[in-house]
Amino acid sequence: MTSYGCRGNTGNNGNVLMVKPEAAHIFIRKNGILCDFMWANLMDDGSAMLGFSNVGPETFLGLRDADGTEVGPKECFTKPSGPAPKITFHASGLYKHSCEIGRTPSSVDRLTTEGEPLSQITAPRCMMEILLPQRLCSTQRQVGPLDIVLELGGFPNRPARCNVFCMGLREFKQLDEKHPPKFVGTSEIEFSRVLVTQTHAWIWVLRVSQNDVIGPSDLMYCVPGRPRWPK
Numbered sequence: 001m002t003s004y005g006c007r008g009n010t011g012n013n014g015n016v017l018m019v020k021p022e023a024a025h026i027f028i029r030k031n032g033i034l035c036d037f038m039w040a041n042l043m044d045d046g047s048a049m050l051g052f053s054n055v056g057p058e059t060f061l062g063l064r065d066a067d068g069t070e071v072g073p074k075e076c077f078t079k080p081s082g083p084a085p086k087i088t089f090h091a092s093g094l095y096k097h098s099c100e101i102g103r104t105p106s107s108v109d110r111l112t113t114e115g116e117p118l119s120q121i122t123a124p125r126c127m128m129e130i131l132l133p134q135r136l137c138s139t140q141r142q143v144g145p146l147d148i149v150l151e152l153g154g155f156p157n158r159p160a161r162c163n164v165f166c167m168g169l170r171e172f173k174q175l176d177e178k179h180p181p182k183f184v185g186t187s188e189i190e191f192s193r194v195l196v197t198q199t200h201a202w203i204w205v206l207r208v209s210q211n212d213v214i215g216p217s218d219l220m221y222c223v224p225g226r227p228r229w230p231k
Contacts, residue, residue, distance in 0.1 A: 024146040024195055025053065026204055028136055029153065034143070035136035037150070037162075038204075043091075046118040046200035050128070050164065051086030051098075054137040055219055058085040060099050063111075063227050077102050087223060089127060089166070093117035095223055102230045109230035113223050118200060122168035124183060127202075130162045131220040148193040150206040155189055158208050159215030165203040172201035186210045 026038040036054035062072040079100040088096045095113040102108035116125060143149060152160060163184055172194070175181060180192055187207040194203045 024148060025141060025144070026193075027139060027141075027143060027147065027149045028132075028206065029149055029151050030136055031152075033138050034149070036139040036141070037136070040195055040202065042195055042197045042202060044198050045091045046121075046166075046197050047089055047091045048166075048197075048202055049086060049088045052084050052219065052221075054139070055084050058099055060101055061220070066226050077105050077108050079108050085221070087128070089115070089118070091118045093120075094228075095127075095225060097223070100230075107230045111230070112228040113225035114228050115223075115225035118166065121166050121200065122171050124165040124167040124181075124203065126163050126224055127166050128164040129222050129224075130164070131216050132160045132162060133217060133219045134159075134215050148195065148204065150193055150204060151191055152206065155191075155206075155208055158188075159212040161207055161209055161212065163205045163207065165205060167201050167203065169196060169199055169201050172196070172203075183207075184209070 023041045024039065025036075026040060028035045028037045037052070039051050039053055041049045060073055060076075060078045062070060065071050084098075086098045090096065093115045095115050097111040097113065099111055100108050101111050115127070150162065165183060180190075182190060183192070183203070183205045184190070184207060186209045187205075188210055190205050190207040192203055192205050194201050196202070
């Protein structure tokens with residue numbers, strides 16, 4: 001099942017580049033302008049805390065429950081979250097969101113998605129899918145040595161997505177850097193960059209999907225997995 005997340009208010013042919021596993025910022029360069037996108041704090045056990053940069057508070061849009069039922073904001077209780085969305089992907093396979101929901105007013109707490117323990121992830125697994133808004137905010141930051149930049153240059157003038165994958169470091173090192181794999185079957189074009197820990201590679205895949213014609217006005221994301229309701 002898929003747990004749907006929340007909405008934030010708002011080059012080199014895809015070769016994969018490895019950088020050190022420390023706190024980093026992820027930028028998008030669009031029309032020659034460097035824009036804020038995400039930040040990442042990766043731990044030695046492969047776990048990661050990922051957040052969005054330069055966006056406002058998130059709004060819960062809905063989720064697909066374990067039985068396949070679609071649950072929207074009107075079917076549950078929510079509470080305003082912090083200043084910007086973030087998700088912690090624990091090594092245990094429990095993924096903690098910053099958005100808070102519950103079936104009753106007294107049970108509202110941070111949403112947890114049950115995913116795959118990181119020790120079991122070897123092949124690429126999609127951890128997040130992000131629909132990019134029509135407008136991105138230019139950054140005031142300088143690109144540091146641990147940061148990565150996703151290039152939209154050369155992409156068709158269509159809505160773009162970004163998928164974040166996790167895979168085993170050993171399996172990642174076996175990839176052909178000169179001819180990187182296509183991570184998503186519906187992609188027309190992909191551009192990839194990666195951050196690595198001692199055990200895993202976290203890969204950002206900027207792409208244009210064959211199915212997208214109109215992009216959202218605000219950033220939207222989802223996290224695949226099974227939602228665990230707060231008690």
